[in-house]
Amino acid sequence: MLQLTDVETYYGESHVLHGVSLRLEPGEAVGLLGRNGAGKSTVIRTIVGFTPPRSGSIRFFDHELAGLPSYKIARLGIGLVPQGRRIFPDLTVRENLTLAARDQAGGWTLGRVMDHFPRLRERQSQLAGTLSGGELQMVAIGRALMTNPRLLLMDEPSEGLAPMIVREIGAIIAELKAEKLSFVLVEQNLSLALDSVDRAYVMNKGAIVFEGTPGELLADEAVHRQYLGV
Amino acid sequence: MNAQILSPLIIQILNGLAFSMLLFLLAAGLSVIFGMMDFINLAHGAFYMLGAYLGLTATQRLGNFWVALIVVPIIVAALGFALEKILLRPLYKRGHLDQVLLTFGLAFVVTDMIRWIWGADIRSVPQPPELTGAIPLGITAYPRYRGFVIVAGLVLAAALWAIQARTRIGAVIRAGVADKEMVGGLGINISLVFACVFAFGVGLAALSGVIAGPFLSLAPGMDAEQLILSLIVVVVGGMGTLKGAFWGSIVVGLADTFGKIYVPDFSLMVIFAIMAAILLVRPNGLFGRAVT
Numbered sequence: 001m002l003q004l005t006d007v008e009t010y011y012g013e014s015h016v017l018h019g020v021s022l023r024l025e026p027g028e029a030v031g032l033l034g035r036n037g038a039g040k041s042t043v044i045r046t047i048v049g050f051t052p053p054r055s056g057s058i059r060f061f062d063h064e065l066a067g068l069p070s071y072k073i074a075r076l077g078i079g080l081v082p083q084g085r086r087i088f089p090d091l092t093v094r095e096n097l098t099l100a101a102r103d104q105a106g107g108w109t110l111g112r113v114m115d116h117f118p119r120l121r122e123r124q125s126q127l128a129g130t131l132s133g134g135e136l137q138m139v140a141i142g143r144a145l146m147t148n149p150r151l152l153l154m155d156e157p158s159e160g161l162a163p164m165i166v167r168e169i170g171a172i173i174a175e176l177k178a179e180k181l182s183f184v185l186v187e188q189n190l191s192l193a194l195d196s197v198d199r200a201y202v203m204n205k206g207a208i209v210f211e212g213t214p215g216e217l218l219a220d221e222a223v224h225r226q227y228l229g230v
Numbered sequence: 231m232n233a234q235i236l237s238p239l240i241i242q243i244l245n246g247l248a249f250s251m252l253l254f255l256l257a258a259g260l261s262v263i264f265g266m267m268d269f270i271n272l273a274h275g276a277f278y279m280l281g282a283y284l285g286l287t288a289t290q291r292l293g294n295f296w297v298a299l300i301v302v303p304i305i306v307a308a309l310g311f312a313l314e315k316i317l318l319r320p321l322y323k324r325g326h327l328d329q330v331l332l333t334f335g336l337a338f339v340v341t342d343m344i345r346w347i348w349g350a351d352i353r354s355v356p357q358p359p360e361l362t363g364a365i366p367l368g369i370t371a372y373p374r375y376r377g378f379v380i381v382a383g384l385v386l387a388a389a390l391w392a393i394q395a396r397t398r399i400g401a402v403i404r405a406g407v408a409d410k411e412m413v414g415g416l417g418i419n420i421s422l423v424f425a426c427v428f429a430f431g432v433g434l435a436a437l438s439g440v441i442a443g444p445f446l447s448l449a450p451g452m453d454a455e456q457l458i459l460s461l462i463v464v465v466v467g468g469m470g471t472l473k474g475a476f477w478g479s480i481v482v483g484l485a486d487t488f489g490k491i492y493v494p495d496f497s498l499m500v501i502f503a504i505m506a507a508i509l510l511v512r513p514n515g516l517f518g519r520a521v522t
């Protein structure tokens with residue numbers, strides 16, 4: 001359903017992605033791993049149109065995404081849980097969730113999101129700026145689900161969270177996977193990522209350097225040491 | 231205090247508030263446009279002036295101030311919508327200098343066209359007959375039209391607040407002020423939202439001009455004076471917030487009115503001194519969020 005082919009992305013003059021190709025099948029969960037600065041977030045920003053590619057192609061079902069404005073890309077069914085969460089602080093929790101709601105029969109509704117995140121129901125009238133990091137991450141995931149995406153892109157959902165909260169986020173991701181939602185998960189937290197995905201890509205210096213199942217990745221000492229270890 | 235001291239004071243406070251309301255209508259648009267798109271619109275004063283002159287002509291031709299009050303802002307808003315699409319949109323990604331140059335030039339074009347069409351004489355708009363005379367206030371009386379300006383300003387401020395705080399489009403605007411890229415990433419056409427906000431803000435500036443017509447006089451230069459004061463309002467109140475635009479307008483409107491009475495030669499300096507004092511205590515303005 002998603003196919004990146006030879007994507008080259010620049011920030012101004014600096015060349016960040018060097019011929020990235022990756023694919024994702026319907027219902028699949030794919031991890032995107034690598035050290036800080038490897039280009040993982042840039043892949044996400046490129047797909048959603050925040051930083052469009054200079055060349056290469058991004059196919060999503062029958063559509064070419066390269067060059068489309070990001071609101072059109074989102075409307076095609078790509079939900080984003082961005083790095084740093086980027087929740088709107090002056091909106092209430094409920095407003096954050098309903099802002100981008102796109103109803104769809106049998107899809108995500110405010111009620112269903114709040115069933116998944118009971119804490120958000122308690123805090124729905126509170127300004128989002130007053131929430132804790134874990135709660136903000138729940139809003140970020142809930143907000144993306146409310147657009148009823150066919151594909152969810154999650155950029156470091158565990159970033160900056162306490163281990164207990166990370167486990168909670170991991171449980172939520174597992175539920176999404178059980179519901180057969182397709183997603184790309186960018187993570188620094190290797191165990192969270194490998195527990196959650198069917199297949200993983202490892203990036204280094206703006207290029208894909210490994211592709212395989214979590215089992216294959218765990219078995220490959222060299223990749224592990226060279227591109228993931230600290 | 232006796233009535234001799236009190237009644238001029240009350241009248242000056244009311245005059246200050248009436249002027250504050252005109253400033254608020256201008257600053258509300260300026261502030262949200264700046265907050266949302268990081269766009270400095272120095273043509274905002276020119277749209278205020280255009281509103282005032284179109285209001286003059288509409289009142290004369292149609293013989294009815296109230297029709298002018300509705301029709302003129304709509305015409306100017308439509309003009310703003312078109313200008314945003316054609317001229318301004320390519321500038322959002324450029325620096326402030328380019329924006330300032332283009333909108334300053336646009337202001338000259340608009341004000342010179344006004345001078346060409348209406349001439350450079352000082353003009354005034356007749357007050358609507360319903361609002362001539364004075365409202366008795368016990369120990370004193372106050373011109374009815376200025377009373378109307380205060381009430382209309384407060385009603386509009388309340389309506390704008392309700393739109394911003396209680397509606398979906400208000401939530402989109404608040405979200406856009408905080409993080410417009412992310413709003414786009416959720417599937418909202420933020421460029422269209424901004425074009426509408428720009429047009430609405432320009433319409434409010436024109437509305438301010440129409441309301442100002444029977445109250446202040448119409449002359450070349452009216453745009454620059456009001457633009458400078460409303461820019462100060464935005465700085466004092468904090469960018470991107472209606473609340474800031476409202477209270478900033480009250481501060482600047484009162485300071486301008488009292489400054490002109492007590493220190494007529496230094497009235498603008500009084501306002502700048504107040505602005506500097508507020509910025510020392512609150513660098514982002516009264517209700518501003520830290521700018522990143």
